[in-house]
Amino acid sequence: QKEVEQDPGPLSVPEGAIVSLNCTYSNSAFQYFMWYRQYSRKGPELLMYTYSSGNKEDGRFTAQVDKSSKYISLFIRDSQPSDSATYLCAMSEGGNTPLVFGKGTRLSVIA
Amino acid sequence: SAVISQKPSRDICQRGTSLTIQCQVDSQVTMMFWYRQQPGQSLTLIATANQGSEATYESGFVIDKFPISRPNLTFSTLTVSNMSPEDSSIYLCSVGTDYNSPLHFGNGTRLTVT
Numbered sequence: 001q002k003e004v005e006q007d008p009g010p011l012s013v014p015e016g017a018i019v020s021l022n023c024t025y026s027n028s029a030f031q032y033f034m035w036y037r038q039y040s041r042k043g044p045e046l047l048m049y050t051y052s053s054g055n056k057e058d059g060r061f062t063a064q065v066d067k068s069s070k071y072i073s074l075f076i077r078d079s080q081p082s083d084s085a086t087y088l089c090a091m092s093e094g095g096n097t098p099l100v101f102g103k104g105t106r107l108s109v110i111a
Numbered sequence: 112s113a114v115i116s117q118k119p120s121r122d123i124c125q126r127g128t129s130l131t132i133q134c135q136v137d138s139q140v141t142m143m144f145w146y147r148q149q150p151g152q153s154l155t156l157i158a159t160a161n162q163g164s165e166a167t168y169e170s171g172f173v174i175d176k177f178p179i180s181r182p183n184l185t186f187s188t189l190t191v192s193n194m195s196p197e198d199s200s201i202y203l204c205s206v207g208t209d210y211n212s213p214l215h216f217g218n219g220t221r222l223t224v225t
Contacts, residue, residue: 008151034213043203043216044154046112088154094211098144098169101154 003027006089006102015111019076023089023102026070030091030100033065035074038086038104047087048074079109113138115217117204123223124194131190132220134204139184141208145177148201148219157202160187194224 006023013019021035031052036044048063050056056063062075072091076083086104114137124130134143143160158179159167166179181187191198201221205214 004153032211036216041218041221043115043205043218046213046215049213090154090214092211098156098159099154099214103151103153 003100004089004091004102007105008103010106010108012108012110013079015079015081015109017079017109019079019083019107019109021074021076021087021089021105021107023072023091024070025072025091025100027091027093027100028067028070029093030070031067031094032092033063033072034090034099035061035063036088036090037083038088040085044088081109081111084108112215113140113206115204115206115215117217117220119220120218121221121223123225126195126224128194129190129192130194130222131188132202132204134187134189134217136185136206140206141184142206142212142214143181143187144205144207144214145179145187145189146203146205146216148203154203157189160189191222194222196224198222199224 004025033050035048037047038044053065053067060077064073086106088104089102090099092099116135118133145157146154156169157172160179160181162181178190201219203219204217207214
């Protein structure tokens with residue numbers, strides 16, 4: 001079992017839909033959780049950063065962490081065509097351990 | 112966040128040659144890392160570039176194949192040596208304040224080896 005599992009998609013939704021992106025993980029020591037957005041031919045761009053469990057909201061984006069289920073989610077409200085990209089989850093134990101990334105979910109928002 | 116510039120943005124190289132990728136940051140950063148992103152795969156950490164000392168390599172990556180330099184707090188290079196088609200990938204430079212902080216990435220170098 002890989003440390004971080006993420007459905008690669010592709011996921012196609014109509015404009016205005018609520019999008020739910022998810023990752024599961026096996027390492028209970030993970031405590032820092034991130035979501036990145038990557039447009040084609042660009043580097044990953046940090047969207048959300050959370051520590052431990054709970055929710056964090058930033059505009060149309062909400063990140064949720066459920067450590068008991070080893071499950072994290074990113075919700076995008078009122079999705080726009082400009083949200084079309086690959087979304088990567090990443091997590092780490094902290095200390096001197098590096099980030100572990102999911103494979104990314106490719107999202108298309110259709111106008 | 113820091114502005115990260117990577118050069119070249121893409122290259123096509125012949126088998127057996129080497130390519131050096133540069134990463135320049137517009138401010139001093141503590142941590143610099145090199146990642147590889149292969150199609151359909153997760154970002155994989157190659158090594159941590161340490162200022163003034165040898166890089167720290169992850170399992171499966173060795174200095175002879177991926178020599179790294181970091182002469183100061185704003186600049187690093189990654190060399191892909193004796194390339195084979197299996198080295199075709201996107202190579203990304205990233206920076207952070209420490210291992211617990213989120214990383215910021217450059218736009219990557221898209222390498223094709225023929």
